[in-house]
Amino acid sequence: MNIIDGKSYEKAIEYINSLSQFVAGTGCERAEKLLERLGNPQDKLKVIHVAGSNGKGSVCAYLAGILQENGYKTGLFTSPHLIDERERIRINGMMITKEEFAEAYARVKAVEDELGKGSLAYFDYFLGIAFLVFLKQNVDICVIETGLGGRLDATNAVKNPVLDIIATISLEHTAILGDTIEKIAEEKSGIIKNNVPVVFIKDKKSVTDIIEKNAEDNNCEAYGVTQKDFQIIKNYGYCIDFSLNNMYYKNDCFTITTGAVYQVQNCSLALTAAEVLKKTGVVKLESNAVHKAVKKVQWHGRMEQIADNIYVDGAHNPEGIEALICSVSPITCGRKTILLFSVVNDKDYDRMIKSICDSNMFDYFVIAGIQGKRCLDDSCISDTFKKYTDKPVIDKINIKDAYESAAALRRDIDGVLFCTGSLYLVGEIMSIIK
Incomplete structure (x- = not known):
C-alpha cells in the first residue's frame, strides 16, 4: 500500500470492516502470532490490562485521564467505537491520525498475507495497529481494554502487564464465555498474571472467590473495591460529588462530570488502581492532578x-x-x-x-x-x-x-x-x- 496515497486510510477501513469477528483459533493465539511477527511491540511498553462486563471502558478512560494529567504520555485502547474507528486508539485523549493508522495497518496486513488470508479477525487488526502506533509514539504507559472475555481474548497476548484490573462481572455472551457467572468470572480473571497486582470490584461472593483464588495461585496482591468504599455526597444531575474511603483514600472527596450514578464505582476502581501503580513504583502521582483529572473525564456514550x-x-x-x-x-x-x-x-x-x-x-x-x-x-x-x-x-x-x-x-x-x-x-x- 502506498502510505502517501490519501485514500490509504479509507482502503484500510474498508478492508478491516470486511473481516469476520470470529475466525479459526482463539484471539489470544492469533494475536501472539501477529505480535511476534511485528517484533512484539507490547513487550516494549508498560501495559495496564482491563477486563469486565460493565464499566471497563469507563475505568480505562478515568485511569488514562489520571495518568495523562500527571504528565504521562498515555495510550488508550478501547472498543467498540461510536462513529470513527480511530476512537479505539488514542494518545493523550486524541485519536491517532489517519496516516498513522494506515501505516500501521500496512504492516499488519503484510503479516496476514504471510500467515494466509482469513488468518486474522476484525479485532486483531486494531490491536496490532494500536501497539505499533503506541511504540512508535513512545508512549509512557498504555491502558488496554479486553474485547471479549479475558483468558482467550486477543489482548491476553500481553504477558507482562504492570497491573490487571477487573470491573463488574455479569452474565454476558453466555454462548462463548459460559452459562453461569462463575464460568464468566473464570474467563475474565484469565488476564491475571504471575506477580502482577490486580484491582477488582468486590461484590458478588462467588465472583470474588474466583478472582482472589486466581490471584493467590499467581502470587498476586489483590485489591478489592466494594460498595462500602464510596458514598455519593450530592448528585446534581449533571455532576456528582462523592467520597472514597479505603486503604489509600481517607474520605477524600471527588467530583465527576456526569449524572450517571454507576460512574462513581468505575471512577473509584480507577482511583484505587492509580494508587496501586503509585505504590508499586510504576508512576508518581500528585493529588491535585488526580482530582482535576477525574473531573475532566467525559466518556462518550455513557449517560x-x-x-x-x-x-x-x-x-x-x-x-x-x-x-x-x-x-x-x-x-x-x-x-x-x-x-x-x-x-x-x-x-x-x-x-x-x-x-x-x-x-x-x-x-x-x-x-x-x-x-x-x-x-x-x-x-x-x-x-x-x-x-x-x-x-x-x-x-x-x-x-x-x-x-x-x-x-x-x-x-x-x-x-x-x-x-x-x-x-x-x-x-x-x-x-x-x-
Whole structure:
C-alpha cells in the first residue's frame, strides 16, 4: 500500500470492516502470532490490562485521564467505537491520525498475507495497529481494554502487564464465555498474571472467590473495591460529588462530570488502581492532578447529554440497564420521560425490558430496529414492551425515524429523552446529531 496515497486510510477501513469477528483459533493465539511477527511491540511498553462486563471502558478512560494529567504520555485502547474507528486508539485523549493508522495497518496486513488470508479477525487488526502506533509514539504507559472475555481474548497476548484490573462481572455472551457467572468470572480473571497486582470490584461472593483464588495461585496482591468504599455526597444531575474511603483514600472527596450514578464505582476502581501503580513504583502521582483529572473525564456514550434534555447511554445488558435506571430520577426532576430503545439479538432483551417497565421511570417508549448480522426485529422488541407495560409503545423500523419521532415527542411534552440498549444505537444517534 502506498502510505502517501490519501485514500490509504479509507482502503484500510474498508478492508478491516470486511473481516469476520470470529475466525479459526482463539484471539489470544492469533494475536501472539501477529505480535511476534511485528517484533512484539507490547513487550516494549508498560501495559495496564482491563477486563469486565460493565464499566471497563469507563475505568480505562478515568485511569488514562489520571495518568495523562500527571504528565504521562498515555495510550488508550478501547472498543467498540461510536462513529470513527480511530476512537479505539488514542494518545493523550486524541485519536491517532489517519496516516498513522494506515501505516500501521500496512504492516499488519503484510503479516496476514504471510500467515494466509482469513488468518486474522476484525479485532486483531486494531490491536496490532494500536501497539505499533503506541511504540512508535513512545508512549509512557498504555491502558488496554479486553474485547471479549479475558483468558482467550486477543489482548491476553500481553504477558507482562504492570497491573490487571477487573470491573463488574455479569452474565454476558453466555454462548462463548459460559452459562453461569462463575464460568464468566473464570474467563475474565484469565488476564491475571504471575506477580502482577490486580484491582477488582468486590461484590458478588462467588465472583470474588474466583478472582482472589486466581490471584493467590499467581502470587498476586489483590485489591478489592466494594460498595462500602464510596458514598455519593450530592448528585446534581449533571455532576456528582462523592467520597472514597479505603486503604489509600481517607474520605477524600471527588467530583465527576456526569449524572450517571454507576460512574462513581468505575471512577473509584480507577482511583484505587492509580494508587496501586503509585505504590508499586510504576508512576508518581500528585493529588491535585488526580482530582482535576477525574473531573475532566467525559466518556462518550455513557449517560451523555447530546442535545437539550436528550441523553444517550450504552447500557447493553440487564446489569447495565439497572445502573441506568438508578441515574434517571436525578436528571429528570419529575418531568415526563421517553425511552428510545433498541438491542441486538444476543442480549437478554426480555429481562432488560422487564426491568425498564418495572422501574416505572418512563412514560413513553419508542422502538427502533438495528440493522446488521446481530439485528433483532423491531416488532419483537415492541411486543416484549407491550407484554410488560400499558404505556404507549411507538414502533419504528430504523434508528433515524425512531430518533426523530422521539425527539419531536420530547419537545411536545417538554420532557427528557433517554436512548439506550446498545452502543450501536448510541453510535447511530450520535452520527445523526453530528
